[in-house]
Amino acid sequence: MIKVGIVGGTGYTGVELLRILATHPEVQLTAITSRKEDGVPVAQMYPSLRGRVDLAFSSPDKADLHACDVVFFATPHGVAMAQAPELLKNGVKVIDLAADFRLQDVAQFEQWYGMAHSCTELLSEAAYGLPELNREQIAKARLIGNPGCYPTTMQLGFAPLLKAGLIDAGNLIADCKSGVSGAGRKAEIGILFSETSDSFKAYGVSGHRHTPETIEQLQRLTDEKVGLLFTPHLVPMVRGMHSTLYAQLKDNALAMSNEALQAVFEEAYRNEAFVDVMPFGSHPETRSTRASNLLRLAVHRPGNGKMVVVLVVQDNLVKGASGQAVQCMNLMFGLAENTGLHHVPVMP
Amino acid sequence: MIKVGIVGGTGYTGVELLRILATHPEVQLTAITSRKEDGVPVAQMYPSLRGRVDLAFSSPDKADLHACDVVFFATPHGVAMAQAPELLKNGVKVIDLAADFRLQDVAQFEQWYGMAHSCTELLSEAAYGLPELNREQIAKARLIGNPGCYPTTMQLGFAPLLKAGLIDAGNLIADCKSGVSGAGRKAEIGILFSETSDSFKAYGVSGHRHTPETIEQLQRLTDEKVGLLFTPHLVPMVRGMHSTLYAQLKDNALAMSNEALQAVFEEAYRNEAFVDVMPFGSHPETRSTRASNLLRLAVHRPGNGKMVVVLVVQDNLVKGASGQAVQCMNLMFGLAENTGLHHVPVMP
Amino acid sequence: MIKVGIVGGTGYTGVELLRILATHPEVQLTAITSRKEDGVPVAQMYPSLRGRVDLAFSSPDKADLHACDVVFFATPHGVAMAQAPELLKNGVKVIDLAADFRLQDVAQFEQWYGMAHSCTELLSEAAYGLPELNREQIAKARLIGNPGCYPTTMQLGFAPLLKAGLIDAGNLIADCKSGVSGAGRKAEIGILFSETSDSFKAYGVSGHRHTPETIEQLQRLTDEKVGLLFTPHLVPMVRGMHSTLYAQLKDNALAMSNEALQAVFEEAYRNEAFVDVMPFGSHPETRSTRASNLLRLAVHRPGNGKMVVVLVVQDNLVKGASGQAVQCMNLMFGLAENTGLHHVPVMP
């Protein structure tokens, strides 16, 4: 059994980790920390876990995280980089669900997250935790920077086209929509029910921190200079993410048939347990992935023109966060990648 | 492995059965019928099941239901009673999720469901499928009438008080609220998104068919004459049911402490896997049971007065329908009652 | 033109006052205060008011509220009682949307609101602002305690039955459901979208401050001792309130016909612009009152038994708060009661 610790388990990625790990056959939940909730049983804060998780939150100083095999950080940005060195030194693997180890470019990190990076010496060994594009590095890593939710959809949607050299890498557009749980469990006016329900809006249109992360990773797939315009929106739903990706076919790809285009995606994800390439021209719904680690996508080519449109959906809290982190853990510990991740999506 | 057939799997209780059975370790999905969708892969209608359910719908005449060990009817009222005799004769067990075998009182059935009962000879052997109150009969039965969603909450909420003789049986009030999925997957104006979203209403206040079902069952628990006023409401949410139950303490129970009142419930459900008695005075949320077979309840006694208020929540599609049906199946086949029903509630 | 000031206009009752007053033909918006938002244009915080409200928030010390004819307090409990004496002294009328002047019983106020009442000398002249039951007093008053949202529905639903002496006053039950905007615009976890959406729960079941307010007012209508069990619930919708009221007919009323019962309500509200008595046995939807000052109700008598069920709906922010306050203002200034309150409900 893998002994697992969670730092900062009071947010949505924390409780989602608990939901998944509570039935993971190879995991023993060992410690969960929260300074503020020290002593409070997890199931008191999250009644959904009554009878399934017996742990109580403990303050970080009391929790013996060094006894764990792996520690997940479901914390605000900046926490993991402060604690990772000590844990790694003690032989504990670290998976950070925040942004501390996502970006190799420290300047970008510091610009977008508004803090100095205190642990740059570990960046080079940190693996970007997107298994479908970085499986080998993850399997060998001690330290994972788990991808952002939006970047997961953008990368898995654009990657097959970029790798195959079919599209103009410099003019990518991603019009993305997220459920409100993506904003976290924070006492903020802007994400109140009465502020977000029955309404829709964009945010961060002039610039969002998931852009540099996505560009850095997409750049690994192509020699051309990647240019990406990313527009996030807030959808009045709890879970779910839908990315509508626009790319322009290169001249030499314009003659491709739709079947050939589809085949590019099917080949790319033929052996992937968690990426479902739907039939050409499908319209995936976010709910078709709800509460599961699946990401589904479908390819369109309107009017058989020069633009390819890729529709990508996932549950932002699972494949977009906690499920992906567990997928990484499975790889790091030599388990089958889908161990404990067999949830069938909840629909309706 | 239990060979399972499903008749009428295109509705919400049908797809929920599929979600649960797809990961049930002792079940082999064998046939699923739909006259209208003959030949259509289940996963085409329900993309959430892509990669998890390979069956296609088949028309009833083609499906070899006799080869099944058990057949679930997720059909409109009246279908199961037409087909159950032939199946039972062939040694196939039957679990009906509709109302055909819920009521022992044929006159009540015919009045409330507006059709003649064509199979009254089987009623006496039909077991009412509420395991917590009828476990032994279910375990021995060939034929199950699976309870209605509202009746499940009303019975499990009132039963401990009635059995203990603490309340006035003749003046029960149940103010119940259901998510819209309880109305089924039917092309009707009244359950459109734009008709039900951001609004709330009661329905069937002057009379609802779940009243006679509940009274018939509650009457088994007491010698006093049961009187029940049941008021259903429609909540703008997909899944979830909340019943607010009001009962008046008998004079000789007025001196009870809250601890004693709470103990009545804790005793009643001490060994139940799926009934969670929360601390006295709690306010359970429907989402704390979402997509799981759990029912949670909490007891209140406002102002230490004569009224007891019991708050009961469940997922109407799981404990209120398909999960309960699988719980019955487990009992009928000698499996542990919670086999395949370990889902942790999805929250948020 | 009536010069109007608003103290504390940043919450939902504040912005709703602004929406209504912006098109009120006899009102001139003169000042709106907020310590925190001093200098911020109202339309910047509430883009819905761009082009319709030109005022900026000003800190209380800068705003010349004494120049107003009337000041609305859309503030937390305790603010109005501190400022009302000075305003009244200067000839400014005061309408408090919080609880400071709702309860005549100071002990009850102090118990339920957890603060000392600093202005008890004004209580006796404060009029309870429910025009349908207290019109004459309101018209003459300088100071109004605007009713709570729940109490408005409970009083208007029970009043005709109580006045006519038809029901047992000691055993009233009100099972009430409110949209989330009723909880206000506060940065609290419990009312986040991801906490309240797609879920339903009760709260305050063991005791809620709207109980004493309602009892105090209902007691004015009958010589019998009023007993009320009030259970509030939270509905995943923005606006709207639905109260399901249960009362037991007295023995001498059991022979009443449904027509006679209905007539009691129709008589009671025959001349009311804002109370709509729907046909007997109707099921009003909250959305049928959305964004209007209407309250609709319908009477049921299930099984022609001893229980009467009254279904009452309103928009909690309009008839349940700001619309009712404007209705009071109209009365206080001798205007037609529905001046500026002609909004047709927004449906869907």
Added chain:
Amino acid sequence: MIKVGIVGGTGYTGVELLRILATHPEVQLTAITSRKEDGVPVAQMYPSLRGRVDLAFSSPDKADLHACDVVFFATPHGVAMAQAPELLKNGVKVIDLAADFRLQDVAQFEQWYGMAHSCTELLSEAAYGLPELNREQIAKARLIGNPGCYPTTMQLGFAPLLKAGLIDAGNLIADCKSGVSGAGRKAEIGILFSETSDSFKAYGVSGHRHTPETIEQLQRLTDEKVGLLFTPHLVPMVRGMHSTLYAQLKDNALAMSNEALQAVFEEAYRNEAFVDVMPFGSHPETRSTRASNLLRLAVHRPGNGKMVVVLVVQDNLVKGASGQAVQCMNLMFGLAENTGLHHVPVMP
């Protein structure tokens, strides 16, 4: 007073017309037809109109539409073109909210709407009912093709840039999101609450009938060949539409300042009552226009690059349908354009 008839008033654009016209000071509602609901009072089908609209539906043959000054068609496509000639001959003006008179290109109409156009002789005199771009023609017209909801946002968002020759007309992208009421009031599985709530999806990505309409109109604003990629999505909200528009600046416009870009929009809509140009870089919310005839937009230029992003919001049932139709009527009858359209948006 203008005598108004409505053909087919049972859908959402019909009831929205009624909501608006019920308080329009220059309108007398004269007739409303529905074959199916003949004799049913409008307020029985739409309780929100109780006390405000006294008409009953009448079958088309009974309604004396010839006595009207203007008739609105809130009908499925194909109805207006069958009845318009006779009405016009009798001096009755016609405003069609469906597509019959939107497209001048008959071949496009027949391809996208799957029916022959039976009234092509009137097309040349039909005015496209978008006042901000076609005011003069509307004012003189007897016959209006009211724009589609999506096309309204796309045109008003792209128009200032196209007219000023600042963008590449051949590569426009419109990623648009609509509330579910846009799909109408039809008994269809796909728009049930339980199918659309808490989920998000695209539809019609490979081709949608609002593309040719928008291109035909945008083409009137520029000599360059317009190319448009339009992707509609369904948002789990009742009302509201958000269009995210992407356009590429021409080389000679790359040096423009953001202030200059903003000024292009402010100039274009300086005198418009219903178009609100928000400050540069704003993020309009759909709810900021709810139940009003306003359209709000904001301009972004991410990274000061070559792409301009315009965010446009409106209420799809008002500015996107019935409100715009009334705006046209006002123009046609010489009234102030905003007569009866003063609704302040409902927020929250």
